Amino acid sequence: MRKKLSEEHIRASRDWAICIGVEGYEDLLAQLKPGIQDDEKLKSLEDWAALYGIRFHESAGLDVVYDGEQRRVEMYEYPLMHVVGFKFVGYVKVWDLEIFKKAAVISKPSLIKPYHVEEFEFVKRKARREIKVPITGPYTLADWSFDEFYAKRKLGVDDPVVRRRVNKRDMVLDLAKEIIRPNLEALVNAGAKRIQIDEPAATTKPDEVDIFVEGFNEAVKGLSCAFSVHICYSDYRLLFPYILDLKAEHISIECANRDTRACGMDEDSRPGYSVIRLFKEYGAKMRVAPGVIDVHTNFIEPPELVRDRLLYAAKLLDDPAKVIASNDCGLRTRTWEVAYEKEKSLVAGAELARKEFE
């Protein structure tokens, strides 16, 4: 935040504020005058960023919004900054030039304090639509970490695969009980009605999908809130049958990334959505939020394409009420311009789909 801001940045802040209806933005512009920003202004600027995030989604027309996670570093490092029992050990590659700062668990994890309540309180004060809070789930925190604690225990088990599974399960359950559940409780007590638990790692290890489900259920047990799960860029076939036991109201999955751009409701046009058939075949009760917007391209999906993807999903589930229109994942790799057009298409396409059932 100490970076000097150019006139261009300030102009963009003003233009976006007008476009998405950010109230009182003139106060922000006064703070953004070219020059060095100091630490005192940081909190205020974070609030502004969050407000822009909220209005961005509201003005695009989404029914359920949040602040675009403007205050978070990213989904793994940020939570672990608030947890005792981990140490960051260095950067590792995810693919090509993409890297992340990875931690190792070195003692039983304990929470310093719930880390999403303050941002939620702000969103609650400002939002004009329903709110959904995203939070990284216990399985993903465990799977993306090295294990220098559980793996050091003497279990008396010879088979290394069995040993690793036991260690992993204990780590996931500790994270669920000691870290995620207190966060969820705090959010629910603060008034959260919808919470999305992000678990992109859920299917990484095919023989541990049941552990992901157990961790999720342990974290949400007895809490009064509509919990959902988001899992992206995964082999969704591996979720079955375990996902049937997940205490989630709906599941959000990425589909547009693996689909064609042609309109239509036939199998050839909609390969990205074929996995939805499994939810029907297995009799899953949860609703499904298939991604109808690809977050890794600048292609703006026409509303008619969004409509056809949603209608096809409704056809596979045999119930349009079970379908929620959503993105594949977060849009943080896109520009605001592209992201905004994509969100507007999402909303327009969902409206077109709804009309088919009127």
Added chain:
Amino acid sequence: MKVSGYLVGPQPRSEALMKAYRDHAKGKLSKQALEELIRKEAEETVKIQSENGFDVIIDGMLNWHDLLRPFTERLGGVEVGGLARWFDNNAFYKQPVIVGRVERTKPILENMLFYDLVPEKRLKVIIPDPYTFSKLSLNKSYRKFEDLVYDVAEAMAEEIRTLPATHVQLTAPSLVYEKLPRNEIELAMDAVDIIRRRYGGVLCIHTCFGRVGNAMPDLLDFPVDVVGVDMTATPIKDLKEYSFTKILGMGYVDARNTIIEKPDEIASAVMNVLSETSVKQIYISPSSGLEFLPHTVACAKIRSIGDALKLLKEV
């Protein structure tokens, strides 16, 4: 008893090299400056292996974005596809998309390897085995999967023939990641045989990310000199029941966790394998490429193997 050490996959880039790659992508660092840094780090990678008593040396593969990539980018009939998960890791590779007849139309590893840094007659080159490469591809062209595997094997054999490597390792996670039916194992074996017939050096196959289990006797039938096993997934009992006619690549050091194995623990595990199985010769190695670890941790694991080798020499 003969015990040595070697690496079985890419060395992780240092944080400085990661930054250099990212700076280059943003136009902040020239290609020449980036290449100089890669070469310098390759030199260090070769040096740490030599210093720790490894007989066989790799250049670190620091300029490979994934194990398949040189082949994905340069084989005829193959295009670079989208991201796909690299087995059960939080790591991804760009999927080869097979769009036509696979053939070697130009050199694949030219300018990819730092041959000149490795002491003479000690270079090991690591590539995917033909079956794994084919299995991980999106086949849009071949009607029969086996025809794809054979063509990939032919292309790889042609490439290997041109390399000054005394050792070639075929990395074959697909052979153990899931239990394969008999005909698939035989297909993978036939593909390796195509390479074997064109390459006279030491041929290794390294399995990782899975327990060898029932595939052990089949692996011992592969036309290779060294069979590498991921010991972080394979209990020693899987090695006990068979007459071990090959050298064992003992992937004991966990390439996916940061606990540094102690040298005496590694040495003791080696002695255990030598006493409880019919194995006569061992290359101690990490379970897979150390690319999943921070660079400093990977170096510490290499030093631990080196110290274990010293202990074993004293036995």
